[in-house]
Amino acid sequence: xxxxxxxxxxxxxxxxxxxxxxxxxxxxxxxxxxxxxxxxxxxxxxxxxxxxxxxxxxxxxxxxxxxxxxxxxxxxxxxxxxxxxxxxxxxxxxxxxxxxxxxxxxxxxxxxxxxxxxxxxxxxxxxxxxxxxxxxxxxxxxxxxxxxxxxxxxxxxxxxxxxxxxxxxxxxxxxxxxxxxxxxxxxxxxxxxxxxxxxxxxxxxxxxxxxxxxxxxxxxxxxxxxxxxxxxxxxxxxxxxxxxxxxxxxxxxxxxxxxxxxxxxxxxxxxxxxxxxxxxxxxxxxxxxxxxxxxxxxxxxxxxxxxxxxxxxxxxxxxxxxxxxxxxxxxxxxxxxxxxxx
Amino acid sequence: xxxxxxxxxxxxxxxxxxxxxxxxxxxxxxxxxxxxxxxxxxxxxxxxxxxxxxxxxxxxxxxxxxxxxxxxxxxxxxxxxxxxxxxxxxxxxxxxxxxxxxxxxxxxxxxxxxxxxxxxxxxxxxxxxxxxxxxxxxxxxxxxxxxxxxxxxxxxxxxxxxxxxxxxxxxxxxxxxxxxxxxxxxxxxxxxxxxxxxxxxxxxxxxxxxxxxxxxxxxxxxxxxxxxxxxxxxxxxxxxxxxxxxxxxxxxxxxxxxxxxxxxxxxxxxxxxxxxxxxxxxxxxxxxxxxxxxxxxxxxxxxxxxxxxxxxxxxxxxxxxxxxxxxxxxxxxxxxxxxxxx
Numbered sequence: 001x002x003x004x005x006x007x008x009x010x011x012x013x014x015x016x017x018x019x020x021x022x023x024x025x026x027x028x029x030x031x032x033x034x035x036x037x038x039x040x041x042x043x044x045x046x047x048x049x050x051x052x053x054x055x056x057x058x059x060x061x062x063x064x065x066x067x068x069x070x071x072x073x074x075x076x077x078x079x080x081x082x083x084x085x086x087x088x089x090x091x092x093x094x095x096x097x098x099x100x101x102x103x104x105x106x107x108x109x110x111x112x113x114x115x116x117x118x119x120x121x122x123x124x125x126x127x128x129x130x131x132x133x134x135x136x137x138x139x140x141x142x143x144x145x146x147x148x149x150x151x152x153x154x155x156x157x158x159x160x161x162x163x164x165x166x167x168x169x170x171x172x173x174x175x176x177x178x179x180x181x182x183x184x185x186x187x188x189x190x191x192x193x194x195x196x197x198x199x200x201x202x203x204x205x206x207x208x209x210x211x212x213x214x215x216x217x218x219x220x221x222x223x224x225x226x227x228x229x230x231x232x233x234x235x236x237x238x239x240x241x242x243x244x245x246x247x248x249x250x251x252x253x254x255x256x257x258x259x260x261x262x263x264x265x266x267x268x269x270x271x272x273x274x275x276x277x278x279x280x281x282x283x284x285x286x287x288x289x290x291x292x293x294x295x296x297x298x299x300x301x302x303x304x305x306x307x308x309x310x311x312x313x314x315x316x317x318x319x320x321x322x323x324x325x326x327x328x329x330x331x332x333x334x335x336x337x338x339x340x341x342x
Numbered sequence: 343x344x345x346x347x348x349x350x351x352x353x354x355x356x357x358x359x360x361x362x363x364x365x366x367x368x369x370x371x372x373x374x375x376x377x378x379x380x381x382x383x384x385x386x387x388x389x390x391x392x393x394x395x396x397x398x399x400x401x402x403x404x405x406x407x408x409x410x411x412x413x414x415x416x417x418x419x420x421x422x423x424x425x426x427x428x429x430x431x432x433x434x435x436x437x438x439x440x441x442x443x444x445x446x447x448x449x450x451x452x453x454x455x456x457x458x459x460x461x462x463x464x465x466x467x468x469x470x471x472x473x474x475x476x477x478x479x480x481x482x483x484x485x486x487x488x489x490x491x492x493x494x495x496x497x498x499x500x501x502x503x504x505x506x507x508x509x510x511x512x513x514x515x516x517x518x519x520x521x522x523x524x525x526x527x528x529x530x531x532x533x534x535x536x537x538x539x540x541x542x543x544x545x546x547x548x549x550x551x552x553x554x555x556x557x558x559x560x561x562x563x564x565x566x567x568x569x570x571x572x573x574x575x576x577x578x579x580x581x582x583x584x585x586x587x588x589x590x591x592x593x594x595x596x597x598x599x600x601x602x603x604x605x606x607x608x609x610x611x612x613x614x615x616x617x618x619x620x621x622x623x624x625x626x627x628x629x630x631x632x633x634x635x636x637x638x639x640x641x642x643x644x645x646x647x648x649x650x651x652x653x654x655x656x657x658x659x660x661x662x663x664x665x666x667x668x669x670x671x672x673x674x675x676x677x678x679x680x681x682x683x684x
Contacts, residue, residue: 039386040384041384042381042382042383042384042406044381044406046408047409047447047450047475048474048475051474061638063638064384064637064639066389067389068638125635129390132390132393289675292640293675295406296405296406296640296671297639298634298638298639333631333634333635333682333683334683336679336682337679340675340676340678341675341679
């Protein structure tokens with residue numbers, strides 16, 4: 001854990017009112033919109049891994065989702081819920097990775113224009129994929145320009161809607177369908193999970209998943225997992241305010257590098273989560289190898305933190321049934337090969 | 343294609359009588375035994391890959407099956423169908439790879455002893471996994487000893503049953519549940535596949551899959567795909583007799599290195615398949631990369647030949663709906679990293 005973290009208090013805006021927060025109904029409505037549109041990813045398990053761990057581990061592989069991450073769920077839910085007259089003007093998003101692809105693909109399926117603001121030095125493959133889904137990509141210099149400002153200018157010019165990466169009830173609701181499916185699939189297997197672990201960047205996936213799971217299985221402990229130098233949600237839990245990460249913090253988990261928790265996501269997570277744990281980059285690489293060896297899925301670094309927390313025993317797993325979400329699989333071949341070799 | 347192939351005719355034994363062949367009912371009975379025991383692997387697709395290919399490609403990832411390959415289906419079906427008094431004496435199998443793990447895991451689930459005869463130089467990971475499922479491993483020297491003879495001696499001593507890798511109606515029936523699921527899942531998606539491609543070593547998976555698919559979707563073309571130097575089924579189709587591969591043939595597809603088609607599998611395949619195509623090792627590596635990049639699953643070399651045949655256009659795919667089975671994902675990290683880099 002870093003000692004360089006800067007404590008930036010949540011002064012700009014207070015916590016949202018309870019009535020403004022998404023509810024279980026938000027997730028249920030999202031599930032109806034996503035029916036037949038998003039992949040209902042299976043729950044995977046590997047008997048030999050279970051034996052090594054001394055628990056029953058069920059993995060929800062969102063790397064098998066359309067666009068290779070869960071982000072498609074929230075993006076599609078948000079865009080499809082817009083009134084027709086608003087949606088037809090298109091959408092704008094800023095992201096260097098999975099959200100970009102999720103928004104681009106959802107917009108393509110819904111037949112509207114998408115403009116994605118991406119850093120000029122974003123990985124070529126992610127930019128190519130985003131364009132591949134028919135989106136217009138606008139680049140900016142991440143060291144001198146403000147991407148949110150650029151996105152807002154474009155949105156205003158075109159009367160288009162900005163699709164935020166996590167701090168939006170429809171995004172949280174869409175990601176929450178992961179939790180709803182976990183509850184349903186566990187019931188189909190005849191088991192009740194003792195704990196569920198979910199990665200946490202801005203907190204959209206874990207808050208939505210907790211929203212669904214705590215409704216369906218009251219009292220179930222849901223944990224957020226962060227990279228150790230990006231432990232803003234962990235520290236925010238400690239202080240009760242939205243804390244920011246050190247600008248110099250680094251991690252291989254490129255999908256989880258958000259600066260601080262969202263307003264909505266933090267309000268939900270404070271209420272719903274059992275706790276927050278962290279993992280190191282080396283532990284993430286080990287989890288990527290385990291996903292490869294035992295589960296046969298491609299997990300990107302940020303997608304592997306929940307699995308890493310299980311493998312490293314960050315919570316008590318002995319003789320329990322544990323669910324871990326692998327949130328995405330968009331990783332460069334070279335980085336993946338390096339993780340396999342390390 | 344090699345020009346070194348030696349034509350060994352099928353003289354030792356004739357074709358089996360029609361009545362001895364597994365039927366669709368064999369597959370249906372297997373599906374009932376495997377219900378809730380084997381993973382119902384999903385049908386995956388990747389929109390960007392579809393666009394590049396100009397077709398709709400649905401992939402059945404049996405790498406996500408228990409033990410990392412489809413072999414668990416046939417092994418479990420065979421062993422669970424044995425009369426109690428026979429099954430309790432245990433089972434014996436010979437295999438250096440996926441069949442070993444499938445038999446060991448099925449025996450463990452069913453609570454009986456399994457002895458697996460493996461070459462002393464089998465990959466350490468495969469031997470460790472086989473032992474991990476509780477099997478006793480007996481090693482032999484693959485250059486001087488006859489594994490079938492060793493297995494038969496052990497089986498006789500213990501009154502145990504030999505579980506053959508493919509040439510057994512129960513094995514074919516179990517593997518055929520892959521085809522049954524493809525038919526069901528395509529129907530759930532509201533599509534009728536124009537063609538289905540399946541890897542072919544001894545022919546158990548492709549014959550069983552064709553048995554189920556041609557029953558459920560009459561007239562559907564099912565193709566076997568072989569490594570180009572292990573084209574024994576292709577050449578056997580040409581001559582009408584079971585031809586053998588050249589003893590000096592080599593391929594990275596370690597799961598598909600069987601010497602010649604099985605009696606049962608060849609009889610079925612002759613009757614049911616639309617054709618046989620082949621792919622090179624380099625094409626297989628490319629398919630492994632595509633499975634990684636676009637589908638986020640780990641495909642072993644032998645598991646990738648059907649996908650390779652689609653990517654290389656071995657059959658007409660233009661504007662069609664194509665299904666390809668990825669049969670397994672048990673591959674060493676080093677070999678996988680090499681395929682990603684090449």
